[in-house]
Amino acid sequence: MNKIMHTIEPEELMAYLDGELTADRAADTASHMKECAGCQEIVAGLQSVSRELKAWKVEDSQTSIPPVITTALADNSEKSQKTFFVLRQTTWLGRHKTFLAWAGGAAAILLVSFGTVSLGGRNENNVFSSVGLDLNASDRRESKVLSAPMSVSKPTHDKQSAELQTYLVPQHDQSAAERGVTANAPMIIRTADLTLITKEFDKTRTNLEAILKRHRGYIGELKVGGSTGSGRTLIATLRVPADQLDVTLAEVKSLGRVESENQGGQDVTSQYVDLQARLANARNTEQRLTDLLRNRTGKLSDVLEVEQELDRVRGEIEQMEAERKTMANQVSFATLNATITEDYQAQLQVVPPSTSTRLGNAAVEGYRSMVDGVVSLALFLLSNGPSLLLWGAVLFFPARMLWKKLRRSFAP
Amino acid sequence: MLEFQGGSRPAFEELFARYRGPLYGFFRRRLNGDQRAEDLTQETFLAVIRAADRYQPLALVRTYLYGIALKLLAAERRKRAQDSPANEATEPSTRQATDSVLWIRQALEKLDESDREILMLREYEQLSYAEIAFLQSLPVNTVRSRLFRARMALKALLEPGRTLSETAAASESQEIAKLTRAEGEAI
Numbered sequence: 001m002n003k004i005m006h007t008i009e010p011e012e013l014m015a016y017l018d019g020e021l022t023a024d025r026a027a028d029t030a031s032h033m034k035e036c037a038g039c040q041e042i043v044a045g046l047q048s049v050s051r052e053l054k055a056w057k058v059e060d061s062q063t064s065i066p067p068v069i070t071t072a073l074a075d076n077s078e079k080s081q082k083t084f085f086v087l088r089q090t091t092w093l094g095r096h097k098t099f100l101a102w103a104g105g106a107a108a109i110l111l112v113s114f115g116t117v118s119l120g121g122r123n124e125n126n127v128f129s130s131v132g133l134d135l136n137a138s139d140r141r142e143s144k145v146l147s148a149p150m151s152v153s154k155p156t157h158d159k160q161s162a163e164l165q166t167y168l169v170p171q172h173d174q175s176a177a178e179r180g181v182t183a184n185a186p187m188i189i190r191t192a193d194l195t196l197i198t199k200e201f202d203k204t205r206t207n208l209e210a211i212l213k214r215h216r217g218y219i220g221e222l223k224v225g226g227s228t229g230s231g232r233t234l235i236a237t238l239r240v241p242a243d244q245l246d247v248t249l250a251e252v253k254s255l256g257r258v259e260s261e262n263q264g265g266q267d268v269t270s271q272y273v274d275l276q277a278r279l280a281n282a283r284n285t286e287q288r289l290t291d292l293l294r295n296r297t298g299k300l301s302d303v304l305e306v307e308q309e310l311d312r313v314r315g316e317i318e319q320m321e322a323e324r325k326t327m328a329n330q331v332s333f334a335t336l337n338a339t340i341t342e343d344y345q346a347q348l349q350v351v352p353p354s355t356s357t358r359l360g361n362a363a364v365e366g367y368r369s370m371v372d373g374v375v376s377l378a379l380f381l382l383s384n385g386p387s388l389l390l391w392g393a394v395l396f397f398p399a400r401m402l403w404k405k406l407r408r409s410f411a412p
Numbered sequence: 413m414l415e416f417q418g419g420s421r422p423a424f425e426e427l428f429a430r431y432r433g434p435l436y437g438f439f440r441r442r443l444n445g446d447q448r449a450e451d452l453t454q455e456t457f458l459a460v461i462r463a464a465d466r467y468q469p470l471a472l473v474r475t476y477l478y479g480i481a482l483k484l485l486a487a488e489r490r491k492r493a494q495d496s497p498a499n500e501a502t503e504p505s506t507r508q509a510t511d512s513v514l515w516i517r518q519a520l521e522k523l524d525e526s527d528r529e530i531l532m533l534r535e536y537e538q539l540s541y542a543e544i545a546f547l548q549s550l551p552v553n554t555v556r557s558r559l560f561r562a563r564m565a566l567k568a569l570l571e572p573g574r575t576l577s578e579t580a581a582a583s584e585s586q587e588i589a590k591l592t593r594a595e596g597e598a599i
Contacts (some may be wrong), residue, residue: 010560011556011557011560014560015541015556018534018540018541020540020541020556044563045567046563046567048567049563049566049567049570052512052516052570053516053536053566054514054535055512055516056441056513056516056517056536057436058436058440058441059446064456065425068454068458069428069454069457069458072461072462073424073461076461076462076464089450144460165533213599219591233421268419284540288542290541291471292542295470295471301517394434400565
């Protein structure tokens with residue numbers, strides 16, 4: 001493999017397939033692979049190896065916890081209880097621990113049963129909260145146990161998008177999800193351009209703002225301009241919720257005469273999923289670096305190197321997060337570029353300027369033309385004077401001789 | 413794991429349900445006999461239960477579990493080597509193993525032991541490079557290099573249309589490479 005030709009090492013291609021590259025390096029690798037047939041061949045080879053290895057599946061029969069483990073769990077639990085009771089062996093309670101264990105168990109069952117019955121339908125005022133018994137605690141623990149390994153496990157490249165769709169979008173894109181942006185739905189950035197001509201410019205502007213307010217949109221940018229002798233023009237970039245674009249467009253069109261209309265949609269689903277995958281990779285890298293920093297000891301230079309790498313990865317994460325939010329925002333809110341021009345009607349100018357104004361204007365014009373003339377003459381002399389002097393000097397003596405000859409020949 | 417350490421039985425059940433299959437697969441692909449794989453899977457969980465008091469969350473739970481599994485596997489292999497050294501080299505496949513699986517097993521057996529372990533941890537256990545490095549006490553870059561080497565060697569061994577003599581030649585070249593590397597390391 002020629003290293004000069006290839007900026008990506010073959011090992012990096014493999015790491016890319018395994019989702020082990022940093023976000024920027026993964027992007028470089030992806031773009032390089034599109035162009036390089038040699039690298040595509042290596043990647044195909046690596047993928048074929050993985051595919052063939054996957055053929056070796058292992059049958060799995062048992063799913064329940066075997067008795068030996070159940071016994072060990074019970075022993076472990078008993079050991080914990082023994083530790084507790086050892087402290088009380090000298091007391092009467094310690095001597096009757098078996099009886100107490102049974103009695104305590106029965107009491108706990110009664111207590112839980114009573115709590116379940118009396119709490120049916122009462123979620124807000126938990127009567128057991130006053131004695132510190134939180135019935136939802138076990139549920140919370142279970143959900144935590146279920147979710148924790150998923151959040152820290154490193155997804156492989158193949159299943160990244162599926163996991164991202166399931167976990168990352170709800171966790172990190174809550175605002176976007178609330179607006180209807182989900183990873184399952186296609187992500188389309190919708191845009192529309194509209195040019196209108198209106199006779200009542202001021203009223204149109206007021207109505208435009210009312211329409212935006214009604215459809216929960218906002219003005220991204222707005223410019224109003226115009227010069228004497230022509231109508232005013234309003235150029236606005238409006239952002240409206242994607243699902244409200246059609247209604248908003250119809251209402252804005254009713255504000256005047258439509259000169260032109262253009263609608264477009266850009267599918268960014270693949271870019272979004274790709275960005276999510278890169279983000280997940282970067283987060284995994286950050287997690288691993290953090291673990292490394294926390295758990296490993298080493299030379300100061302190594303620690304500093306890891307910290308620098310961690311800073312770089314965090315910077316990338318922030319950048320990608322911003323990019324992801326921008327994309328989600330573009331999908332959630334469609335862009336409507338509206339240009340509204342006033343239908344201008346020229347008016348007759350009935351009041352002419354006064355005589356003194358006209359005289360003053362004439363004097364200013366006269367002075368200006370005089371100055372312009374002097375300046376023009378000076379400029380002419382400065383630019384052409386040297387040439388005129390040279391040619392004058394060259395032609396002076398021949399002309400003088402010719403003049404003298406002519407005078408002699410015409411002399412009587 | 414921390415929930416289980418705190419005494420939660422459901423937490424252990426969740427742990428068992430999630431990692432039993434992968435751990436069984438880990439042992440099954442590396443050992444002779446499904447019953448022994450089953451036993452070692454149970455022993456892994458028993459070790460988790462016994463060491464629950466001393467557990468410290470230094471790594472991911474699965475890394476912790478595979479760390480225990482690797483230790484049990486090494487002990488098992490040592491025991492087998494002592495009992496019957498001749499049988500250690502071959503580790504028969506599953507009873508209904510297909511030709512392709514046998515072909516893969518044979519190809520894997522021809523790889524360097526360390527390279528094979530790294531490759532299998534990556535391909536079957538789906539561990540990250542950092543996790544493998546942690547388990548094998550190797551730098552991450554070494555893991556990456558060895559993994560690449562193992563994959564390329566396996567690709568050569570699994571090439572369709574390869575004859576037995578070619579496979580043997582490839583195996584021989586692997587052995588030569590192994591020896592060269594060992595010499596290099598010794599130097």
